[in-house]
Amino acid sequence: MTFRYTLVVGSKQLSSWSLRPYLAMRATGAPFQEVVIALNRPQTHADILRHSPSGKVPALKIEENGEVVTVFDSLAICETLAERHQEAGLWPDLPLVRARARAYACEMHAGFAALRKTLPMQIASRLPTPELGDEVRQDIARVTTAWEEALVRHETDGGFLFGRFSIADCMYAPVVSRFVTYGVSLTPRLTQYCERIMALAGMQDWTAAARKELGA
Ligand SMILES: N[C@@H](CCC(=O)N[C@@H](CS)C(=O)NCC(=O)O)C(=O)O
Numbered sequence: 216m217t218f219r220y221t222l223v224v225g226s227k228q229l230s231s232w233s234l235r236p237y238l239a240m241r242a243t244g245a246p247f248q249e250v251v252i253a254l255n256r257p258q259t260h261a262d263i264l265r266h267s268p269s270g271k272v273p274a275l276k277i278e279e280n281g282e283v284v285t286v287f288d289s290l291a292i293c294e295t296l297a298e299r300h301q302e303a304g305l306w307p308d309l310p311l312v313r314a315r316a317r318a319y320a321c322e323m324h325a326g327f328a329a330l331r332k333t334l335p336m337q338i339a340s341r342l343p344t345p346e347l348g349d350e351v352r353q354d355i356a357r358v359t360t361a362w363e364e365a366l367v368r369h370e371t372d373g374g375f376l377f378g379r380f381s382i383a384d385c386m387y388a389p390v391v392s393r394f395v396t397y398g399v400s401l402t403p404r405l406t407q408y409c410e411r412i413m414a415l416a417g418m419q420d421w422t423a424a425a426r427k428e429l430g431a
Pocket of ligand 1: 225229230231232233254255259260263270271272273287288289290324
């Protein structure tokens, strides 16, 4: 099969939705080109629309057999990569573990609005913890409880939420980055999980690019 991938992402300092499929893409080992669109500029919307009909990033363009298909939406891209690169094992092998991992990924995709609003991703920055209202505290409590539950069961099989690195980890990686940026205090188990995520080659490369965007 010959194909060409172009992953269209937003500014690396800010674009949490883009980071998720970027990590999944890196985990496949497949070659891909990247287009980075600067967010929060007057021309951002027009720039995105040139690549993504939803007017949002990320988008994955797949060129194959003379056709170009654009997959917009972070989770749809992750799912597509998991299906096309089954050898990468982006979902857990066991059906019931896979079912739970999917629920984790979807819960992140659909929720945690207060956490996302109050602690926006600024991956290359270290900032004071802002005032956390009740809703943000509830989101943090739910995320950390979910991580603890998954890690207690699976951590020894590879160190990630469901053992081997999976799309569930991709979906939560920007939350890890937020906890690090804003100094949210965590249990030792979760601190170690965050360190593992931050140490991934894909996270390191993404963060280095974010630092460059800041001119640091
Ligand atoms: N549900 C979408 C959300 C994508 C999204 O909101 N992306 C933001 C950047 S992280 C965006 O494109 N914003 C448009 C803009 O800033 O003009 C997904 O999962 O991909």
